[in-house]
Amino acid sequence: MPQGKIETVPDDGLTTRQRRTLPITAVHTGPGKGKSTAAFGMALRAWNQGWPIGVFQFVKSAKWKVGEENALRVLGASGEGGTVAWHKMGEGWSWVQRGMESSEEAAKEGWEQVKRDLAAETYRFYVLDEFTYPMHWGWVDVDEVVAVLKDRPGSQHVVITGRYAKEPLTDLADLVTEMTKVKHPMDAGRKGQRGIEW
Amino acid sequence: MPQGKIETVPDDGLTTRQRRTLPITAVHTGPGKGKSTAAFGMALRAWNQGWPIGVFQFVKSAKWKVGEENALRVLGASGEGGTVAWHKMGEGWSWVQRGMESSEEAAKEGWEQVKRDLAAETYRFYVLDEFTYPMHWGWVDVDEVVAVLKDRPGSQHVVITGRYAKEPLTDLADLVTEMTKVKHPMDAGRKGQRGIEW
Numbered sequence: 001m002p003q004g005k006i007e008t009v010p011d012d013g014l015t016t017r018q019r020r021t022l023p024i025t026a027v028h029t030g031p032g033k034g035k036s037t038a039a040f041g042m043a044l045r046a047w048n049q050g051w052p053i054g055v056f057q058f059v060k061s062a063k064w065k066v067g068e069e070n071a072l073r074v075l076g077a078s079g080e081g082g083t084v085a086w087h088k089m090g091e092g093w094s095w096v097q098r099g100m101e102s103s104e105e106a107a108k109e110g111w112e113q114v115k116r117d118l119a120a121e122t123y124r125f126y127v128l129d130e131f132t133y134p135m136h137w138g139w140v141d142v143d144e145v146v147a148v149l150k151d152r153p154g155s156q157h158v159v160i161t162g163r164y165a166k167e168p169l170t171d172l173a174d175l176v177t178e179m180t181k182v183k184h185p186m187d188a189g190r191k192g193q194r195g196i197e198w
Numbered sequence: 199m200p201q202g203k204i205e206t207v208p209d210d211g212l213t214t215r216q217r218r219t220l221p222i223t224a225v226h227t228g229p230g231k232g233k234s235t236a237a238f239g240m241a242l243r244a245w246n247q248g249w250p251i252g253v254f255q256f257v258k259s260a261k262w263k264v265g266e267e268n269a270l271r272v273l274g275a276s277g278e279g280g281t282v283a284w285h286k287m288g289e290g291w292s293w294v295q296r297g298m299e300s301s302e303e304a305a306k307e308g309w310e311q312v313k314r315d316l317a318a319e320t321y322r323f324y325v326l327d328e329f330t331y332p333m334h335w336g337w338v339d340v341d342e343v344v345a346v347l348k349d350r351p352g353s354q355h356v357v358i359t360g361r362y363a364k365e366p367l368t369d370l371a372d373l374v375t376e377m378t379k380v381k382h383p384m385d386a387g388r389k390g391q392r393g394i395e396w
Contacts (some may be wrong), residue, residue: 024394032375034226034236041235042394045265049393067243071273078272125393157394175394176380177230183374195247195323196222196240196355196373 024157025149025173029132029165032179039127039159040068046157047072047081051124054117055086056110058130058162060103065129067195085123087113107134111145118152125157132162135169142166222355223347223371227330227363230377237325237357238266244323244355245270245279252321253284254308256328256360258301263327265393283321285311305332309343316350323355330360333367340364 026042028035043053055072057065069086076084087093089106095113100106111134117123134140146168149158160169170176224240226233241251253270255263267284274282285291287304293311298304309332315321332338344366347356358367368374 022391024391026394028232030378032377033373034232034239034375034377037239038232038236038377039239040242041232041237041239041266044238044269045395046393048265048268051393067246068239070246071242071269071279074276074278075269075272078276080272081269170380173381175231177232178378178380179230179232179236180228180376180378182368182376183371193220193222195244195249196224197243 022174023152023155024175026157026159026175026177027132027165027170027173028159028161028177028179029163029170030178030180031163032181034179035161035163036065036127036129037068038177038179039129039161040065040072042159043072043084043125043127044075046125047075047084049082049124051082052122053082053084053125053127054123055084055127055129056114056131057086057088057090058107058110058128058134060090082124104134104137104139107139110134111140115148118148118156118158121154121156123156126159128158128160130162131160132165132169135166136162136164142168145169146172220372221350221353222373224355224357224373224375225330225363225368225371226357226359226375226377227361227368228376228378229361230379232377233359233361234263234325234327235266236375236377237327237359238263238270240357241270241282241323241325242273245273245282247280247322249280249322250320251280251282251323251325252315253282253325253327254312254329255284255286255288256305256308256326256332258288280322302332302335302337305337308332309338313346316346316354316356319352319354321354324357326356326358328360329358330363330367333364334360334362340366343367344370 028038046053072084073086075081089110092100093109093113096109100109114128135142135145149172226236244251270282271284273279287308290298291308291311294307312326333340333343347370
């Protein structure tokens with residue numbers, strides 16, 4: 001329940017109006033649930049603004065996000081809010097014709113496309129889902145990611161999810177939330193549940 | 199990226215199949231962002247299952263959730279997934295004809311309706327948004343909430359959001375996630391941003 005109270009007025013020479021349209025970089029990290037889920041929840045707001053949304057799922061299997069994907073596809077096609085483009089590494093990126101040698105190659109290609117889309121301002125709101133892992137594994141250079149995000153044109157918001165977010169990225173980010181697992185049904189021996197986990 | 203691995207097999211006499219349809223009680227608490235947003239993200243999965251969804255917003259002002267509300271209304275009316283009923287305390291609960299004396303009375307009436315709906319199995323997925331506050335303020339008795347949730351019939355999932363979740367509630371919950379604020383744009387003097395905060 002944000003109250004809209006601010007603690008300091010920044011000395012950045014911008015008006016409040018200008019500051020309101022500054023591009024946001026958000027990172028959802030930590031071992032708890034809700035990192036991706038909250039990112040897709042944010043996408044609902046972006047959709048409501050009529051913004052084009054681009055989702056890039058940096059995971060091998062996409063089976064855990066079918067609910068969000070179907071919902072955002074229906075919203076994107078409803079003609080009422082923004083459009084939605086959903087790209088899945090797990091099925092081979094849609095823009096790649098040849099087979100990918102490895103997950104590393106696929107992750108790198110995903111990042112190349114994100115760079116192209118940022119340069120072209122294809123979307124106004126990006127979900128880079130599980131994108132921390134390619135950085136964590138050293139497949140994508142975090143310093144390059146930070147440099148690209150820093151210099152991106154226009155007002156393009158970017159949300160990155162996943163554990164092990166690296167410091168240069170959280171340093172750059174405007175909004176960093178850590179999800180902490182306090183208790184999870186799998187601890188009690190329950191497997192993933194339909195409608196809850198996917 | 200849940201892996202579906204479980205650490206223990208519970209000695210509860212249930213099959214995996216039975217355990218998969220057990221009703222989940224989830225609590226999103228802590229001072230960070232994403233508590234409600236993740237709950238509405240979960241609602242996307244419930245919608246995708248075709249489940250009737252009931253949202254109860256226990257807040258005076260509803261202005262911060264318009265994006266999620268519009269999106270879920272469009273989804274609920276799309277004819278493709280579950281239905282969505284969205285109840286707002288801030289506008290006076292839709293089922294209440296007379297004016298409410300106070301927020302306390304309104305919160306209590308909201309909880310009474312949740313009890314009626316749980317008893318009638320009106321919905322399959324409930325978001326009780328910011329419901330921790332009426333408990334925190336002593337308006338709604340947490341022990342009664344726990345007793346009602348414990349004895350609810352059928353397979354009705356309930357997600358409760360808000361800071362200051364009380365221990366009896368987190369003890370009861372199957373899934374508790376604490377959102378920790380690491381960094382927020384308002385710290386840097388930015389006000390809430392369109393498409394991000396609402």
